[in-house]
Each structure stands twice: as structure tokens, then as C-alpha cells.
Amino acid sequence: MNERPDEQPNEEEARIKRALLEASPPSAQSSFRERLKDSFVSGAIEVSGTAEARGRARRKASPIRGLSRRGRAPVWIAAAAAAAAILTIVVGTLNQGQKWMVTGVRGEGTVLVDGQPVSLTDRTALNQVLVPGAEVKIPDGVEIDLVTGGAMALQLTRRTELTLPPPPPRWINRRAEIHVRYGDIRVTTGPDFHGSHLEIVTPDADVDVTGTTFAVIVQTNGTCVCVLEGTAKVGRIVAGVPTDMQPVPGGRLRFVWKGNRPPSYDHMRDMERAKLAEFRDAQRPWLEGAPTHE
């Protein structure tokens, strides 16, 4: 703990803290606890984990859940619902895009994934941990290239902090969202991205693309989006909502400042242009049919 010596809660704060601590701690139902423990200990969680969680989330959203709980639904409705749920899960599983695969690593040392260091020389370990939802922190002097099938390639560079997104689904709801907290990333899309939609969210800006090559640079004073080719829509985030989304064509950049200063437009710097072109060309073989490790 890092309390300041003079830091004492006032009377009102002390009252709130007391109320919080007097509230009883929530506990899990024992059946759920035992089931999860079994699957965690046996390793079955690796197979059933995410799909089951999504399935339950969907069931929660469905009015059928309420009906079956009260035992009023005829058996055939329950059976149809079960069949629909199974179909949804199967389609959902098949609809998932290909896994992220590391195609290039530059630099030495480790990268932090979910708070744990992973050696940059251990490509197998990197491929195991760089999965959707992983929290990634890239140290200075390190670059990692990732590709997901023929859809999209991602370059994570110096001091980038982001949540690795699920790849764009194959057929339905073809959207992907990347949350970047800090650093530079470069993105280029491949032939399988066609029809998909990618949103990149930073603390200051929102970037909306349907196929292009661009860089997002998140700095302490704002976010710079440099577009090499295609068009990206870039806007600022106000109270958590993207606003003033403006198209940024190839060769241009838009800088979204922190605070109230209006965004700036400019021509892209030559250095970033060269880096993006190099990245795009290096990833093209992967995106256009190089064999994957799937």
C-alpha cells in the first residue's frame, strides 16, 4: 500500500467505506464452482471454456431462458431451442476467423502478455499466448508481426499496450475491434478482409476502416492516424462516443489531440510512409496464400 501519511478519510468517506465493507461478499453457487473446478483441473476448460461462456451469454439474452425456468414451455419448444443453440454454437465456432500467428519478431528480450514475460525467441510460446483477449505490452526496441489467415496483419511496435482482438469472423458479423492504450501499431488488410469492418479505439480517437494500410500512433498528447492507402474514418472520442468521424485518404494523417484542441490534418511523414510500405510488402505473402500453421 502506498498511503500518504496525512491521508485520512473524512467522515463521509469513512461512512461509505464502512457501508462497502459491511456488504456481504458474493459467493458462487456450489454446482458451478465444482463444475468449473473439474474442468480447470482436468484441462477440459481449454476445449469448452470460451464457447460455453458465449453460449451461456446468449442463453441469458434469450427469452427462452425464462420460459424453461418456469417449466411452462412445451418439450418441442425446448428441443427446438436446444437445436437452435447447438446450431448457433456450431455456426459461431465455424464463423471464427483464423488464429493469430507470429510471422516476424525483431528485437531481444521478452514481451509481457497478461502480465507475464514471454521470451521473444520462443515462437511456440508466443503463438500460444498471443490469443484474442491477451493484454500485450511491447518493450522499447521490439517489433512483433502477427497475421490472421488472409484477413489482416498487425505490427506491434515500441511500448505498445493493447488488447489483442478476435480476428474478423469469416461470414457473419464481420467486425473486429482493437483497443490500443499506448504505442504504435501498423495494420494492413488482406483479400479475406473484404466485407469486414475494423474499428480501432484509443484513449482519444476512433478509427473505422473497411480495408486499407495504416498506422495508429498513440502518444501522451493524442493519437495520430497515418493512412498509406485506401481510406480510414477518424474521429475523436468524447464521453466514450466516437464523434466527428472524417475520412482520411491515402498519404494523409489526422492527429486527434487530447483535450479540446480540434484535430489536425497533414501529409504523412516520409518515414512512416516507408515503414508502412515495408510492412505491407513483407506481410503480403502471408495474406495472399502463404501456408499457415493452422
Add this chain to the structure above:
Amino acid sequence: MNSSPGQGDAASDGPDLEGVRRRDPAALAAFFEAYFDRMFALVYRLLGDRTLAEDAAQEVFLKVHRGAHLLDPSRDPVPWLLMIATNVCRDFWRSGAYRLSHTSLSIDDSPGLRETLHSAGRGPEGDTLAAERTRLVQGALLALRPPLREVVVLREYEGLGYDQIAAIAGLNEAAVRKRYSRALAEMGKHLKKAGL
């Protein structure tokens, strides 16, 4: 309040982390027993919904299983677990399921809270009062925006310092202090409105 997560060595009487790294079933079982309740309480308080909390707890332990070989046996695994759990909750906050559950339910409609009570040592009247109080406090917590709720839960229930919360939330310490202070002020209003 739970004990401080610690920053250095793993507790010598804690689960066998080397065994967890090897995914030894006995070590995994002990690890689960040691941390499940704390992680479940954390995600429940952050998400305010039993079904979502179960999904989140499952995601947390899935990530632990996947990343078990990365565990450093010489360090307390709690900060790692807290980081995973809060990240999972952030993903849930962004998800459609969370938005749906929080547009279709009011904070007065929190089924399951009552059954969470630990009733030992109280009479039926005491149980009812404690349940009501818990419901109102959880309601006030849920009325906070997720970033504010996260700071309050990590500070008050997990016993973290501002620097530790800053590391988890990706903020600087001053920003965490500011959020905490704002969160307490908002909590105070909600609790007053609820008659507490």
C-alpha cells in the same frame, strides 16, 4: 477487506506454483481452491450479474490454465490474477451481453444477491436487514461507471494501493486517486438516496 496482494515472494503455505506450471492436477485443484472465491467475488462486484460473473470467472480460469507455464513460482500470483480478472471484466463491459443485461435490469432487480448472504449468527430479521443493505450497496456500486467501480472494488475489497491499481488500470497514480475520490463522492450520493 481481503489481505493485501503482496508484491514479492509467494506465500510459502500457498499452492504449489511449480505444480501449477506443470499443470499437475493436484496443484491446479489447490490453486483453484485458494483463489476461486476471491476471483468470483471480484468479478461479481465488477459486473453485478451472476450469469456474467460465472462466464467471467470461467474466462479467468481459462486464461490461467492457458498461461500456467508462464507463472513465476517465486512471486505471489494474486497481482497476475487480479490483472486477468479486471481485463476480462473490461471485455465484458464492452460486450453486447453486458449492455443488454444492464439495459434490461434495474439496480433494484438484482436476483441472486439475497442468496449470497452468509447468514451464520443472524436471526431471520438480521438476515433480511443485511440482505437489504447488501443489495443497496451493490446497487450503488453498479450505478457507478465501470472505470470508477473498478477503482473502488480494487481498493476497498482487494486492498490494493493506488500504485497497484494504476498498474492494473494502465493509469498514473494521480489519475487513480482522482477516480477514487470521484467514485466515493458518487457512491455517497447513491447511498444517501437509498437511505444508507
